[in-house]
Amino acid sequence: MMVTGTGGQGLITILQIISEAAMIEGYDIKTSELHGLSQRGGSVEVYIRFGKKVYSPLIPQGKADLIMGLEAQEALKGVYFANPKTTFLINENIIPIPLKKPLTKNEISNSLKKISKNVFMIPAKEICREKLGTEVVAGTYLLSWAVFKKIIPLEALSVLKALKKVIPPKHLELNIKTFELAKE
């Protein structure tokens, strides 16, 4: 699976949670991330692969099972890795780029649907703000949603254990609440 977004959206935390959960279930794991310019609001992509045996940390072109977009425009970066069976799971959040007209949710969703029918646009940012009072956990929400909907083939319990391992204590309660919220 691939996660796309912008610097500061917590992509590496998502990568850690899924990897730890996959390790709990005994899978082989390889991931790839980029460091450096991400903190400064640039585009970020990370790749997570788990299974019986995994060699490459990069997803071969057209071989992604899941593309998770923490920002809707950035989700389009996943197209290179998509095929007609790929699931797109997208936070409807649009972070504008200075001096550029942002794309709309519908434009993004319609063009992705030409590639795969499995496109889910989720108002994760709004749901988290409304129910939890903060939107910083939108990533955890999407991830948990994918687990409960069996889009990510990992047990909820493993993900919860991984969450407890990866998230620092002061943010843990909020993340567990987010996880529970996604179950509903």
Place this chain on the structure above:
Amino acid sequence: MQELLDKNPGRKILLGNEAICRGALESGVQFVSTYPGTPASEIGNIFFDLTRERNGKGLYFEFSTNEKVAMEAGMGASFSGLKTLIAMKNFGLNVCIDSLLPFVYAGTKGPTVIIVADDPSCHSSAQSEENTRPIAFLAHIPILEPSDPQECKDFVKLGFKISEQFKIPIIIRTTTRVAHQKMPVVLDKMERSNEKIVGRFVKNPRQFITLPPRVLEMKKELLEKIVKIKSFSEKSSLNKIEKSSGPYKIGIITSGISYLYTKEALAEFNVSFPVLKLGFFYPLPELKIKKFIKGLKKVLIVEELEPFLEQEVERLAKESNCKLEVIGKKMITEIGEMRPEFVFSAVAKLSGEKYSQPKNTLQISIPKRLPQLCPGCPYWSVISAVKKAVNPEEVIFGGEIGCYMLFGNPPVNMQDYLFCMGSSMGIGHGIKKATGQKLIAFIGDSSFFHSGIPALINTVFNKSNPLIIILNNETTAMTGHQPHPVSVGSDTGIKIENIVRACGVKNAKTIDPTTNQEEMIETIKDFLSKDDVSVIIANHPCKFVAKK
């Protein structure tokens, strides 16, 4: 970080760079020096946190002022018998080649491993897509290339052993996709000393003084070492042949990250060409390679960037299989990083399988999101002052490596040349001498200490009059806020303005651009009209270190 300090064996998910640190710790490393540079930066950060926590017991660590100094500090530690790790990114190696070459001649006392991280595709590195491999031919230094974090750890440990056995420094070359790859890594037991590290330098001019005629004897001794290491490389399991189960006359030679994509491709098409996986780039196990290619009709060389391995195999094929078709760069590009699909395509062609790269077309274009200076960055105040003080059309802006290289992006558009660290003033001096056009050269605080000072002195010595703005945000921000000589909390007593004045600069002023915008604007106007060099030190801490 606690993961890295677990004394007990087990399996932990580690980043390549974390695995390098763990390998060094399991080897009992005593001295670590580095200058931050992505994709090697985490190595320094980890040792920095580790030694700060333990108050220097059992291990000495420093962020040096530049890679050359880091190399030299490591040389001194090695010559004093300490087990030493030196880490840097590819361009860092350029800065310290002057010291490295004679170091390899002299050899080590304490075993020494040098980590050099390349960045194919320039994900985090500007300047050039540098490939560190040919330094092996230039310096006669062994190079090992791990494919994944487990190998990062294992190769560092083996690197220390080879260094100890043959008294020579060893380079471990990683690339972004190795350094920033994660996987579960098997941890071995680790003993950590609580003693204060004390080495001893024993005088030995035969080893430590590189002057002719002795230096030519040293070269001879070095080449003899390489012959011995070559026979070690022949026997080493790092260079392994994975035999074919079928009657294939086609083989693959590969290394590093390319090996993982090769395995992925072979599994994809369910073919089992024999594979020679090289852990050594130098010295190559030539006999093993000759044996591997002997019965083959074709060999595919899966290597990232330039065809150094391909050329070596072509040379060896002349001696063992002159009809062999060596296929490399005619199937796989030498620009940009290797990708699994490139290997899929090459393997499919050679095995007669069908593969066409899937092409999805989007009706809309993906908007490009360039990195920007953070909201609240003090550099915004410098930009606004410059824009108010001058007509940007009439001034040349010299850029540099650091957060301020983002000045080149819209909407700022304030960068007319950009090369390596320390170069904005040197190139600016040349332009001033050649043209007399107005010029402002930007340089960051860490870059100023890294390699800016000689160029500043040159503007005084050879009399040119650029305006230099030293952007002092009191940290090495771009690589993750590492400390430097005047960073927040520093106790050195060094002041940039004192250095600038000591270099002979008469027009020098320290200004906080966030609180004294008017003074900043007026000083820029005033200094640009001077006949000799002038320097503004724009002081205001990066918001991430100011908070701490």
